[in-house]
Amino acid sequence: MLALTGCSQSAPDDSATADAASGTADGAATVFAAADRVGAPEITGTDLDGEEISLTDYTGRVLVLNIWASWCGPCRAEQPVLDEVHAEYRGLGVDFLGVNTKDDETAARAYTKAQEVAYPSLYDQPGEITQAFRDTVPPRAIPSTLVIDPEGRIAARVIGATTYGQLTGLLDPIVVEYGLGDPAQRPRAADQEATPSPGPTAEASEAGGR
Template structure:
């Protein structure tokens, strides 16, 4: 059995205590990731921790920092192109991103433990309309380690307009879960009425032949995709 560093053991114990997650072997010790069960935690306004100030580079080579989103709600999603649960939740992220842009909500991806060419091709092929920072070593999740285990893929954070962490999801999220986390923050900061937003799923021709994202449970995608994630995980020099 491979030796686990103290940091890896700590990450597993933290996740097991708050989200029922499991560690999945994807190669060497540095390539392990944690699959959460999609559990969400909301933080009341007076109990929110300030998000760390982090800066990164997008696939296009642009420098981007979290402080640039001050005054708007920011959804930060940690992902990898080889991660099955990440691929499964992408339609949810795209749908919510399209619906909440006029309600003061922006999205930012953080791509970790991945090959940059494969990751950029993934976002291009999927037509992802929000930027992602390329963070192969996973330094940005390390900065959020007090809120989310650094090796939890996927994971999602909701940062309020004041720069404080309002909610987290460890594992793949669903449409109902993510909108349920965003709506109170939109109302709290008087950014609009979420009930009046255009529902993408109600537009003519949307989702023909595709399964709805509304009713899926958070754990369903993770369980169905763990095997695919194990098979696709990188084990080469870029990890």
């Protein structure tokens, strides 16, 4: 099953192995009803910038927790999706936090810098954080994504690479459930990118010609 949804949680011998996984199927999502949600483990760690972060820091907000590694092809493939959803939902009480696991710290930092990832990632080289979530997500399933509600409970999971439609579909009900806003009114990153920059005003053009 893991071969169909993501990478094995051990660094491949070469990049070709990771790239070969980038064409795998989309991840399998599970939604937990409010009455069936269990609390997320009490996790505290250090991010790639050396800052200490705890899951309790996000109490009162929705948290998207994404488990990734720089050598994982599907992780790289889903990064634009995570970036787009993060940009659209940050005004709706939604935060993102990565968990970089079984990875080289230098490679992980280079990845987040090159990809201009706008949210932090905990560095979890030993895989202790993924082990803490083993009752919800298999520790070897990379990438995986968890949606944690404002009360610190696991509301949904995706094992494997997520998609824009899948992730927004998991977030929308949680945002509405907690009265954090109307997801339908969020600014769309794709629309903003498609909007051409306004040309110079008549005044500016006239001034430029003087």
